[in-house]
Amino acid sequence: MVKAVVLGAAGGIGQPLSLLLKVSPLVDELALYDVVNSPGVAADLSHISSPAKVTGYLPKDDGLKNTLEGADVVVIPAGIPRKPGMTRDDLFKINAGIVRDLVTGVAKYCPKAFVLIISNPVNSTVPIAAEILKANNVFDPSRLFGVTTLDVVRASTFVAEITGVEDSRTIVVPVVGGHSGDTIVPLLSLAKPSVSIPADKLDGLVNRIQFGGDEVVKAKDGAGSATLSMAFAGFRFAEAVIKAVRGEKGIVEPSYVYLPGVPGGEEIAKAVGVDFFAVPVELGPNGVAKATNPFGLINEAEKKLLEVAIKGLKTNIDKGVEFASAEPAKL
Numbered sequence: 001m002v003k004a005v006v007l008g009a010a011g012g013i014g015q016p017l018s019l020l021l022k023v024s025p026l027v028d029e030l031a032l033y034d035v036v037n038s039p040g041v042a043a044d045l046s047h048i049s050s051p052a053k054v055t056g057y058l059p060k061d062d063g064l065k066n067t068l069e070g071a072d073v074v075v076i077p078a079g080i081p082r083k084p085g086m087t088r089d090d091l092f093k094i095n096a097g098i099v100r101d102l103v104t105g106v107a108k109y110c111p112k113a114f115v116l117i118i119s120n121p122v123n124s125t126v127p128i129a130a131e132i133l134k135a136n137n138v139f140d141p142s143r144l145f146g147v148t149t150l151d152v153v154r155a156s157t158f159v160a161e162i163t164g165v166e167d168s169r170t171i172v173v174p175v176v177g178g179h180s181g182d183t184i185v186p187l188l189s190l191a192k193p194s195v196s197i198p199a200d201k202l203d204g205l206v207n208r209i210q211f212g213g214d215e216v217v218k219a220k221d222g223a224g225s226a227t228l229s230m231a232f233a234g235f236r237f238a239e240a241v242i243k244a245v246r247g248e249k250g251i252v253e254p255s256y257v258y259l260p261g262v263p264g265g266e267e268i269a270k271a272v273g274v275d276f277f278a279v280p281v282e283l284g285p286n287g288v289a290k291a292t293n294p295f296g297l298i299n300e301a302e303k304k305l306l307e308v309a310i311k312g313l314k315t316n317i318d319k320g321v322e323f324a325s326a327e328p329a330k331l
């Protein structure tokens with residue numbers, strides 16, 4: 001039996017993500033939580049003829065507790081999205097507190113659940129989540145994930161467009177670092193199968209993967225950021241975690257994790273000099289089975305991109321950690 005939870009389920013990402021989880025044969029129970037409209041979204045989804053049982057809760061009447069009790073996987077897309085002209089870091093002021101309070105609920109009501117953070121800025125909200133779980137003595141780094149799958153999905157799509165490959169799903173590009181602008185580092189030299197990008201298109205391709213989010217923010221022109229592609233990516237990652245828990249082997253997805261606490265991660269943390277970093281992660285029954293280190297093989301241009309990413313990440317991580325210790329949770 002798998003119980004999946006979406007916190008922020010009535011939002012632009014939350015609704016299509018909940019739809020995908022509702023129709024997944026891997027989910028038996030789906031609980032939706034939001035500060036608005038979650039009972040309505042749950043009622044709507046509950047008419048779909050798939051087995052998962054759906055419930056929806058608001059904060060009143062112990063809603064967070066009822067949502068989270070018994071949860072195996074908790075996906076968190078709660079929080080405000082960007083408008084044109086904003087950076088992901090501009091969302092920190094509001095979203096940091098939202099993530100802190102929701103993860104406090106996780107610590108209290110489902111401390112063993114896998115926690116998948118989508119809320120931006122991911123580079124800082126995942127360190128906040130880690131600090132909250134630590135403060136409550138329930139932090140298992142193998143169970144906390146920053147969802148960077150959309151960067152991986154974009155990399156496959158954009159590489160396929162340039163190389164003329166018909167099915168972008170056949171191209172796997174490891175994307176490492178963080179999840180914002182130049183902290184996103186696509187390792188195109190390690191793409192599988194290997195790809196040859198025309199030299200005059202390489203910088204543009206890297207830039208498009210790093211700033212793909214801005215492309216959508218601009219096109220939506222004030223109506224928010226990526227929601228449908230994010231729901232696809234968030235579902236892909238949640239499904240990967242659930243499949244690995246059910247015993248499927250060989251599942252590897254990049255994710256932003258606390259490296260010193262996961263198998264294989266300590267050596268990578270030393271190499272990059274930051275504790276939170278996205279790397280390809282092999283998933284197992286307990287979450288991260290192994291963090292893999294791709295850096296030995298990368299080229300000089302990619303090393304330069306990494307240097308820039310690490311610098312930005314340091315600031316973002318410190319900001320999250322400081323917030324979590326300075327502003328304790330309200331629950």
Ligand SMILES: NC(=O)C1=CN([C@@H]2O[C@H](COP(=O)(O)OP(=O)(O)OC[C@H]3O[C@@H](n4cnc5c(N)ncnc54)[C@H](O)[C@@H]3O)[C@@H](O)[C@H]2O)C=CC1
Nearest residue numbers: 008010011012013034035078079080081118119120150230
């Ligand atoms: N990791 C990634 O790759 C991506 C992350 N995002 C981020 O995901 C977040 C959500 O984006 P959208 O769904 O487009 O925003 P949205 O505004 O459409 O939905 C957010 C939902 O969160 C709810 N919410 C706010 N405070 C809450 C609380 N305390 N508890 C429960 N629910 C709460 C809102 O009521 C709303 O329904 C944003 O921070 C956005 O930047 C967006 C795209 C990609």
Ligand SMILES: O=C([O-])CC(=O)C(=O)O
Nearest residue numbers: 082150212213214225226
């Ligand atoms: O760009 C944004 O604000 C939303 C996001 O994280 C993405 O689309 O990658």
